[in-house]
Amino acid sequence: EFLEYLINRKLMALEAREKGYAEKTDVKIKYEWDFDDIVSHDFYKDNIEAKSxxxxxxxxxxxxxxxxxxxxxxxxxxxxxxxxxxKSIYKKIIGGESFDDLAKKYSEDEVTKSSGGNLGYFTKGMMVKEFEDAAFALGKDQVSEPIKTIYGYHIIKVLDKRQISFEESKDKIINMVQNKKLKNKFDSVLNELKSKYKVLINEDVYKK
Structure with a gap:
């Protein structure tokens, strides 16, 4: 990973030189390493960050x-x-017994047992996949058959399901989409630079 970082930085520094970034910088450069760092960073901001x-x-x-x-x-x-x-507990629930009471009596989740197994609200990605798939497939007040996960068998009851508004999600979405755009743009630019400049690695020097 560090080698890949060095290669990418050097490629951006080479392209920055070609685009005249060396003349733009007003920072006093003492070492070649510092120069590459500065111009590659400026190149990244202008050609990747600003376009994402x-x-x-x-x-x-x-x-x-x-x-x-x-x-x-x-x-x-x-x-x-x-x-x-x-399975036996599931039959009791289907037969009309209280989910809360059965959770308090039988559940082996010591964190939620006393509250009748209440997990509160959660979104996709917060639970193990088998649990998540079952929970999001249920409608309000529906109960699942026992679902196997790495923790054991879960009987799930959905108490509420709601659509999260755009306003609640906006900041999270902007960050998520921007990170994706940055990665795609970065990969695209680096692929172009790798085609333009020949990368040779001196294995003997690198191993030292």
């Missing part, structure tokens, strides 16, 4: 195309290690 800006309109477009990613669920669960016991 994300507007509120860009964020709105992303939100509208990915609304299903901006949903949060409030759920409670009962965690049981034994599969047969989990």
């Amino acid at each position: 800006k994300v507007t509120a309109s860009d964020a709105r477009d992303y939100y509208n195309k990915n609304k299903s990613d901006f949903v949060e669920v409030k759920a409670q669960h009962i965690l049981i290690k034994n599969k047969d016991l989990a």
Whole structure:
């Protein structure tokens, strides 16, 4: 990774020199290393960062195309290690027994047990995949059959499900989309520079 960083910095410094950045800098340069650092940084700001800006309109477009990613669920669960016991408890729930009472009596999740298994609100990416898939597939007040994860068997009840508004998500979306644009632009520019400049690595020097 460090070698890749050195190569990328050198490539940007070479291109910066060609574009006249050496004449632009008003910083007193003492070492070649410092020079490469400064001009490659300036090149990055002008040719990658400045061309990867994300507007509120860009964020709105992303939100509208990915609304299903901006949903949060409030759920409670009962965690049981034994599969047969989990099935038995599920039957009790379907038969009309209180989810809260059964969670307090049987759940092996010591953190949520006393609150009836209440997990509060969570969004996608916060739970293990099997749990997440099951929870987001349920409607309000629906209960899942026992779902196996690395922790055991979960019986999940969805208490609420709501769409997160654009305004609540805007800052997060802008950061996420901008990071993606920066990476794509950086990769694109570096690929162009690698085609333009021949990279040779002196393995003997590098190993030292």
